Each structure stands twice: as C-alpha cells, then as structure tokens.
Amino acid sequence: MQTDVNQRNKTKGRLGRDVQSKIGQQLRSMYDNVVSEGVPDRFSEMLRQLDQQQAQPDQKDKEVN
Amino acid sequence: MPLDTTLRDQMLSAVPSLRAFAISLSGNVDRADDLVQETLLRAIANIESFQPGTNMSAWLFTILRNLFRSEYRKRRREVEDTDGSYAESLKSQPEQSSHLEFKEFRAALAKLPPDQREALILVGASGFSYEEAAAICECAVGTIKSRVNRARNRLADLLAIEGAEDFGPDHATRAILAAGGGR
Numbered sequence: 001m002q003t004d005v006n007q008r009n010k011t012k013g014r015l016g017r018d019v020q021s022k023i024g025q026q027l028r029s030m031y032d033n034v035v036s037e038g039v040p041d042r043f044s045e046m047l048r049q050l051d052q053q054q055a056q057p058d059q060k061d062k063e064v065n
Numbered sequence: 066m067p068l069d070t071t072l073r074d075q076m077l078s079a080v081p082s083l084r085a086f087a088i089s090l091s092g093n094v095d096r097a098d099d100l101v102q103e104t105l106l107r108a109i110a111n112i113e114s115f116q117p118g119t120n121m122s123a124w125l126f127t128i129l130r131n132l133f134r135s136e137y138r139k140r141r142r143e144v145e146d147t148d149g150s151y152a153e154s155l156k157s158q159p160e161q162s163s164h165l166e167f168k169e170f171r172a173a174l175a176k177l178p179p180d181q182r183e184a185l186i187l188v189g190a191s192g193f194s195y196e197e198a199a200a201i202c203e204c205a206v207g208t209i210k211s212r213v214n215r216a217r218n219r220l221a222d223l224l225a226i227e228g229a230e231d232f233g234p235d236h237a238t239r240a241i242l243a244a245g246g247g248r
Contacts (some may be wrong), residue, residue, distance in 0.1 A: 019221050024189055026224075027174075030167040031190035033141065034085035041078050042098065047073055050109060054068065 068109055075121040076105060083125055089186045090133050092175045100136075104129040123193065124242060127201045130183060137179060173223035177216050184212035185220075 083104060087097035108115070109127050115124055174182060180202075187198040188209065195213075199206045 009170065014083065015217055020217060023217055023220050023224075026167070026170045027189045030170055031085045031089060031186070033098045033167065034088050035081040037072075037081065037084070039077055040098065044077060046102065046105065047068075047077060050068065051073070054130055 079122045181212045181216035185216035
C-alpha cells in the first residue's frame with residue numbers, strides 16, 4: 001500500500017496551486033454552509049433543560065428520563 | 066456539578082462548527098446531529114477534565130472524533146465503502162436543499178479513508194493548525210500533513226479537477242493509470 005502511494009505520487013507529482021485552492025474553496029464553502037445554519041434549537045434547548053435540572057435538584061429524578 | 070455559564074456558552078458557540086465537522090465525517094445530517102448531541106452530553110458529564118483557558122472547541126472536536134471512530138469501528142464495512150455503496154446511498158438520500166449543491170463533493174469526500182478525510186477537514190475547513198489537528202487525532206504532526214496531502218491528491222482525482230500545467234499527466238494518461246487499478 002505504502003509503495004503504491006509513493007509510486008503514484010512520483011508519477012503524478014505534486015498538485016498545482018490551482019487545484020489545491022479549488023479543493024480548498026469547495027471544502028470551505030461546503031463546511032461554512034453548515035456553520036451558517038447556526039445552533040439548531042435542539043441543542044440550545046437541551047442545554048437549557050440541563051441547566052434547569054441543576055437549578056432544581058429535587059426535580060432531577062423526575063426529568064432524567 | 067453545575068455547568069458554568071461561560072463554559073456552556075463556549076459549548077454552544079462551538080456547535081455550528083461541530084455539526085459541520087460531523088456532517089463532513091458521517092455524510093449524514095441526522096447522524097451528525099446525534100453525534101453532536103452525544104458529544105455535548107459527554108462533555109458535560111466530564112467537564113471537570115476540561116482545563117479552563119484551553120481551547121473548548123478543540124476539546125469538543127476530540128470527543129466527537131472519538132465517538133465517531135468508535136461508531137465507525139462498529140460499522141467498518143459500511144464506511145470503508147469498498148464498492149462505493151455508501152457514497153451511492155448519499156446521493157439518493159433526501160437532504161436539506163442547502164446541502165444539495167455539494168453532493169458531488171460530499172460523495173468524493175466519502176470515498177476518502179476516514180484518517181485522510183478528518184485531517185483534511187480539520188486543517189482545510191475547521192481552521193485548526195496542523196499541531197491542533199494532530200492533538201485532536203492523537204498522531205504526529207507529520208502524519209497529519211501527509212494525510213492532508215494524500216486527501217487532496219485523491220480528491221483531485223475523484224473530482225477530475227484540471228489545474229495548472231504542473232498538475233501532472235494529461236487526461237489520456239490518467240485514464241490509463243485509472244484503468245490500471247489506480248496505480
């Protein structure tokens with residue numbers, strides 16, 4: 001496997017800057033697209049509920065499940 | 066132990082990026098959100114092992130990555146995707162429209178070995194340094210660098226991106242190389 005990879009890199013040479021930047025751009029825009037969705041309610045709600053449980057320890061048992 | 070408001074806010078502000086990482090790793094929004102939720106619960110349960118003042122985001126990424134890896138070990142055959150069926154299932158999956166335009170790119174990303182995929186995302190999209198990515202993946206900095214390079218090479222192949230003249234063999238040569246089993 002390692003030999004194959006080395007062989008391949010020798011044959012191909014290094015990626016040009018254009019290619020690297022195209023891949024980088026696609027990767028980042030795909031990623032940032034999700035980041036821009038922000039925090040779904042599910043997570044802020046979950047943390048809020050955990051906070052409440054801690055603030056009212058006597059209710060903890062009831063809310064665990 | 067009550068969760069400090071500052072820590073909670075730090076966790077919440079890491080969520081968008083954690084989701085993006087989880088979606089890139091798993092290729093599936095629902096599974097990714099479950100991973101993020103489990104990550105937050107683990108983090109809260111183990112909050113005393115977090116050292117205040119250190120990078121909360123990196124800590125959460127480490128937890129999420131470990132969760133994904135242990136899940137991956139269970140589903141090894143599905144994720145290794147030797148026959149491309151996992152990538153194929155991504156294509157037919159109903160997705161939010163905002164995720165549609167990156168279908169081809171995601172499918173290519175899904176074909177990378179998990180080690181290479183996570184290294185590329187951490188360095189190329191999440192904005193971690195090679196050193197931070199190495200700490201998250203518990204490996205040497207040089208290993209991360211070589212994984213990122215291999216990931217880029219493979220993606221360029223999969224997406225058949227033609228670039229500058231120093232890119233290497235032309236189309237015909239690459240077709241022959243591909244026919245030879247990708248060697």
